Amino acid sequence: KQEVTQIPAALSVPEGENLVLNCSFTDSAIYNLQWFRQDPGKGLTSLLLIQSSQREQTSGRLNASLDKSSGRSTLYIAASQPGDSATYLCAVHAGGTSYGKLTFGQGTILTVHP
Amino acid sequence: EADIYQTPRYLVIGTGKKITLECSQTMGHDKMYWYQQDPGMELHLIHYSYGVNSTEKGDLSSESTVSRIRTEHFPLTLESARPSHTSQYLCASSEFANYGYTFGSGTRLTVV
Numbered sequence: 001k002q003e004v005t006q007i008p009a010a011l012s013v014p015e016g017e018n019l020v021l022n023c024s025f026t027d028s029a030i031y032n033l034q035w036f037r038q039d040p041g042k043g044l045t046s047l048l049l050i051q052s053s054q055r056e057q058t059s060g061r062l063n064a065s066l067d068k069s070s071g072r073s074t075l076y077i078a079a080s081q082p083g084d085s086a087t088y089l090c091a092v093h094a095g096g097t098s099y100g101k102l103t104f105g106q107g108t109i110l111t112v113h114p
Numbered sequence: 115e116a117d118i119y120q121t122p123r124y125l126v127i128g129t130g131k132k133i134t135l136e137c138s139q140t141m142g143h144d145k146m147y148w149y150q151q152d153p154g155m156e157l158h159l160i161h162y163s164y165g166v167n168s169t170e171k172g173d174l175s176s177e178s179t180v181s182r183i184r185t186e187h188f189p190l191t192l193e194s195a196r197p198s199h200t201s202q203y204l205c206a207s208s209e210f211a212n213y214g215y216t217f218g219s220g221t222r223l224t225v226v
Contacts, residue, residue: 004156031212043120043204043217089157093212101147101172102215104157 002027002094006105013080013112021075021108023090028071031093035064035075038087038107047088048075080112117141120205120218127195127225135190135221137205145211146188149204150174151220157204163188164211195225 003026013019023033032051036044048057048064050073056065063076077084087109091102118139127133139146144165149157149172159172163182177199178192188207192199205218 034213034215036217041123041219041222043219044206044215045217046215049213091157101159101162102149102157103173104149106154106156 002030002092002103004090004092004103004105006088006090006108008108009106010109011111013110015080015082015112015114017080017112018076018078019080019110021077021088021090021110023073023075023105025071025073025092025103027094028068029094030068033064033066033073034091034093034102035062035073036089036091038089044089077110080110082112082114084112085110118205118207118216118218120203120221122221123219124222125224127223129194129196129225131195131225133192133195133223135203135205135223137188137190137218138186139188139207139216140186141207141209141216142185143207143209143216144185145208146182147206147208147215148172148178148180148188148190149206150176151202151204153202161190195223197225199223200225 034049035047050066061078066073087107089107090105121136146163148161151157158174160176161180163169204220208215
């Protein structure tokens with residue numbers, strides 16, 4: 001059974017810092033991995049999607065990497081801003097009999113203070 | 115602007131009541147999903163559908179039921195709500211099974 005773990009559980013940083021969020025998964029047989037952002041009281045917003053054959057994806061100040069063999073992904077946020085404050089969720093698209101379903105981590109709660 | 119809509123956003127009801135959480139999408143996606151998220155916990159898939167008249171149970175056992183009579187509509191029903199059903203319920207849809215998920219804003223359910 002796939003399990004996804006995110007560390008740290010919470011992170012508080014001053015504005016302008018570069019930061020790294022970590023995600024690990026137990027079963028390397030994945031189709032792809034996705035990073036989401038969740039704001040309080042709202043749904044999920046997709047940030048980056050990395051296919052299993054890719055090593056990284058970039059969007060603006062965000063960069064996500066994937067090491068499928070070791071079961072790890074990182075989300076790098078450059079020059080953090082207060083507007084980046086949210087919960088960041090990592091999710092893997094499983095393969096095999098779980099085709100098409102997402103397995104989520106518990107998330108990292110990020111607070112960026114001015 | 116959202117292409118997937120969930121109503122109500124918040125719901126407080128008494129034990130034993132029957133409730134239906136609505137989810138509709140305007141993107142024509144065949145695949146739709148219901149996830150349950152307890153406070154501070156990860157999302158768990160409770161139901162999914164790959165098309166009209168197709169519904170399956172997800173990884174997390176749930177007493178809720180779903181139906182898919184129309185492509186755009188995927189309602190979730192609890193026949194008799196209990197305090198243990200208190201949670202946030204998120205609906206999602208996707209064009210493909212492996213990517214392109216769009217999530218709704220969720221329904222926060224409290225059963226008293």
